[in-house]
Amino acid sequence: MIILGIDPGSNITGFGVINVELGETVLMDSGVIRASKVGEDHQLRLKQIYDSVCELIGIHHPDLCAIEMPIFGNNPQSMLKLGRAQATAMLAALNHQIPVTEYTPKEVKKAVTGNGNASKEQVRYMVETILSMEGGSSVTMDASDALAVALCHVHRGGSTQKAHSKNWAAFIKENPDRIK
């Protein structure tokens, strides 16, 4: 099973792709989508995140997308931007009929390090260890967070059965007149 992990952000969206087969977990790809490169225009930023995630899906053909989804925060304006980035990454997967599972930052940290309050450095250290990556700073924090989300899904014994896309297909069938 190929899992695409995503850590969405309005400036930088981390991604990580792993392949889980016969108990072996192998790193396939990781990196970041820098929405800030297109400037302050938030339409361009969202379109860039969307198209980049679609591109990754086209390259790696993931069976599932695991997304880190913070739902709490104090700054309303930051949450508005975060919500836009979350929806964008999610829709890119759902529009390719790829099921999406969501994990909170705490769940991800707990699954990878055993501690729900672990630091980003601790998460990266464990990600590099689990995936037998070269030590040091071979992977950025954002990419490491995204790989951690993908690993979290494996750790929690996740399958593609949590798929929401199937629910959606059923909903469409049952509700041909969705727009009133």
Next chain:
Amino acid sequence: MIILGIDPGSNITGFGVINVELGETVLMDSGVIRASKVGEDHQLRLKQIYDSVCELIGIHHPDLCAIEMPIFGNNPQSMLKLGRAQATAMLAALNHQIPVTEYTPKEVKKAVTGNGNASKEQVRYMVETILSMEGGSSVTMDASDALAVALCHVHRGGSTQKAHSKNWAAFIKENPDRIK
């Protein structure tokens, strides 16, 4: 020019379609997308908004999409949900190469009623008057708000030249390696 006006919300998204030709503004369609019908699953809700907006685009072939985009609020969790709904409606248009223009609630009210602090009832009254609709409550508040956004675009002398999709096309051309 056909304009699709949208007032995105995590529960109810209003829409309104108008046709502006030779100074005449004609109502083509209006209504609401009830995301709440699919229950509490926010993935299904976003997918429903996305697919419904795509469906409207397929039916009416708008030249432009005008979206009401509140960017201020006090409740971080509400803003997260609003951000998701905004991005979803926006992406549905951008993915169809339809330029998107955004207006704040104040801009919309001012354009339609002359008063940036007008009530929803006043907005609806003016929308019904401008579009020669039957009086009373022939249109819901959410649909009326969406029609008001579309009318706001006309009132402000908007054209499709504000298009962001063209910027995006240029950006893709200039940055073939967007994912690093």
